Amino acid sequence: MKIPLAYNLRNLLVRRGTTVMTALGIALTVAVLVTTMALAEGLNQLFSSSGNPRHILVMRKGSTAELTSLVTRAMFQDIKFKNGIARSKGSEPMVSLEFVTVVNLPAVDNPEGNNVTLRGISPTGLEMREGMKLESGRWFQQGRTEIVVGKSVAQRYPGAKVGAKLRLGRSMWEVAGVVDAGTSSSNSEMFGDLNQVASDYDRGETASAILVRAQDEVALAALINDLGADRKLNVVAQAETDYFASQTSTGNVLRYLGLLVSVIMAVGSAFAAMNTMYAAVARRTKEIGTLRVLGFSRRSILSSFLLESLFLALLGGLMGVALVLPINGFTTGITSMTTFSEVAFSLRITPKVIATGMAFAALMGALGGLFPAGNAARKQILSALREG
C-alpha cells in the first residue's frame, strides 16, 4: 500500500519556511549549472552551424588557423584545376582565395577594443556563402575601400554602423552594409574585397587560406585526400565543418570552472537537504509510528520520504531554471583561441539543458533524502509512538 502523495505535498507546505530555504539552495546550484550549460550549448550551436558541409578549407601545412596560415596565388591557380570541384553559375570553379586578418575595434563593454576578423574575399567567395543575406545597406563594391559587417559586429561595436568609416590597415573603410548569416560565426566577421584588403595590408601575392566547394560528398573526401597528398602544394585540407568543430574547445576553461562550482555547490546543497529531511523525519516520528500502525510497510515509508525529498529538490530545480531563464538568448562575446578574435554567441537554454538541470536537482534530492528516509523506515512502531 502506498502513502498518498498529498501527504508529502501537505507536509512541505506546512514547513513552508524550511522548504523554501532548502529549495532555494538547490535552486542556486541548478542556476549555476544551467548557466554553464547554456554557455556551452550556445558555443556548440555556433560552431556546429558554421561552415558548409561541402566546403574544404585549405591552409599551409602545420597551420591550425587561417590567421597563421599563408597561401600563394600560384597555389590558388593550381587548386582550381583539381577534379571534383563544384561550378558556379558562371561555370567558374568554386574556389575562393581569402585573406584573413584581425582588427581592433572599441566595443561597448571594452573601450580598449576587441579583435574582430576582417576577411578579404572575391565574388566567388561571396557566391559560396549563400547563407549570408544582406540585412541593411548594400554589398561592398570591388576595388573600393568598403566592407560589410556581420550583424553581431554591427550590434556589439558602435563604430561599425552603416555609413560609418573605420580605420583598418592604412586606409579609411566605409561600412556599406550589414549581413545576416543566420547563427554561423560569419556574423562576427567583416568582409571586404580581397584585392583591396590584401593590398592595404601589403599582402599582394599571398593570402591566408583557400576555400573549395566539392561537387558532392564523395568528391569532398577525394578532394581532401588529393589536396593533402599533393607534395607540391604542401597544404593541409580539411572539411570546413571539422575546422569549426575543432574550435568548440573555446570556452573550455569557463565550462570546467562552472562544472567545478556547481558540483561543489551540489554536494553542499545535498547536505542541506539531508539536514532538512532529518528534521522532517524527527518531527514526524509519531506520525511515522501511526502510519505503521495503520498498516503501511517500511518500504512505503521509505519511498514516501524519498519522494518528499525529490519533490523538494525538483521544486528547487524549477526555481533555479526560472531564475536563469531570462538569460536565454543573451548575446555575449568570447575570444576564440584559434582565430584570436571575438566571436559572438547567444546563451541557449534548450530543453536538454533544462532536463539536465532538473535531473541534477533530483540527484541532490535523492542523495539528501536517502539516509533520512532510511532512518524513518527503520523506526520501531512502539518507540516511535512513545516518542515526543
Next chain:
Amino acid sequence: MLRFFPLVWKNTLRNPRRTVLTVSSLALSLCLLGLMMAIYYAFYVSETPPAQALRLLSRNRVSLTMSFPSFYMDRIRKTPGVKDAMPWQWFGGTYKDARDPKNFFPRFGVDPKKLFVIYPEIKLPEDQKATFLADRLGCIVGRPLAQTLGLHVGDRLTLMGDIYPMNLELTVRGIYDNELGAETMFFHWDYVREALPAARKDVLSTISILAESPETVARTTSAIDEQFRNATIQMRTETERAFGLAFLGMLGNVKLILLSICAAVTFTIMLVAGNTMAMSVRERVREIGILKTLGFRRGQILSLILGEAAVLSILGSCVGGLLASGLCTLIRGGPALNNQIKTLSLQAPVVAAIFAAGLGIALTSSLFPAWRASQVTILEGLRANE
C-alpha cells in the same frame, strides 16, 4: 558572556548529525567563496612581486597575432626609463601528441644573454647557463615542467612549427627554478630567425622590457607607445601583470564571473545557516522557556543562539579554508594560464575574509530565528509540546 561558552558549545553538539551536516555544507560553500576570493585577490589586489613589477611587454596595438618591425626594439631600448629589451616570441607548434594537454606548454624564443638580466628570478646553475648560452640549438626548461615531461639535461626534443614554417630540434641544456612559476621553455630566438624567409626575418610580435625603476614604470610605458603614435604600426605596452590579465580576459569577463559566483555562494550560506538555526530554535522552545524561568534575559537568549551560529560558521570556515587551500594546490598544478594562477595560494587577507564572511553571513541569517527565540515568553515556552 564568555562564561556561557560551554552552554553554547553543548547546544551546538546536542544534535551532532545536524552539526556535522551544517558544518560540511557551510564548509563547501565557504571553500568556493574562499577560492573565488583567492583568485580575485591574486588578480586584482595582491602586490606585484618586485622582479615582475619592473617588466613590461610591448606588442602590435591591433593584436597579439600581428607583428612589428624588429628595429622597434632598438628604439624602445633607447627610450628613457628602459634598461633593456629582448624578443619574447611565442613559437606555438606542437610537441609530440597535441591531444595530450600536458604537451601544450608555453615556449618562448628569447635572447639568452638578456634573459637572466630581465628575469633575475630565473635560477640556473652557472655551468648549465654557459652551455645554454653557447649552444644556439639549446633550450632551458623549468623544473616542474621538466618533471611532467620527463626531460633531463642533454635530452633532445622536437617542436613541429605551425605559426612558423619550420621544426625546432632542441637540446635541453638546463633545468631552471623560478619561484614565480617555472612552466616555460626558453630557446634562442636567433635559431628561428635564421631559418625564416627574408620577409619574416625582421619582424617581432612581442618584446619583453626591463624598466629602470618601479616609480617610472607608468611614465616609461606611455613614453614607449607615444613614440610610435604616428607610425604605420602602433604599439601597445603594458606591465607583464596587466598583459597576463588581458590574456585571461579573452575567456570572458573574469571579474563579473568571479563576483557572480561569490554572490550565489554567499546566498547559499545564508540559506543553510538560517535554516539550521531556525530548525534548531523550533525544537527548543520549551528549553528556552526553562532558561527564562531561570532568569535568562532576552538579550542573553539572543546571544546564546547567535553564539551557536558563530560556532557553526567558525567550524565551517576552518574546514572550508583547508579545502580551498587544497583546491589552490590543485589549480597550481593545472594549466599555466598566467603567473597569478601558477602561484595561487590562500593569502592571510583571504583567510581573514573567509572567516569574516562566514561569521557575518551566519550571524545575519540567524538574526531572525534568534530574535524569535528571544521573544518566547515563559508561558509559551513551558506550554510548548516537544
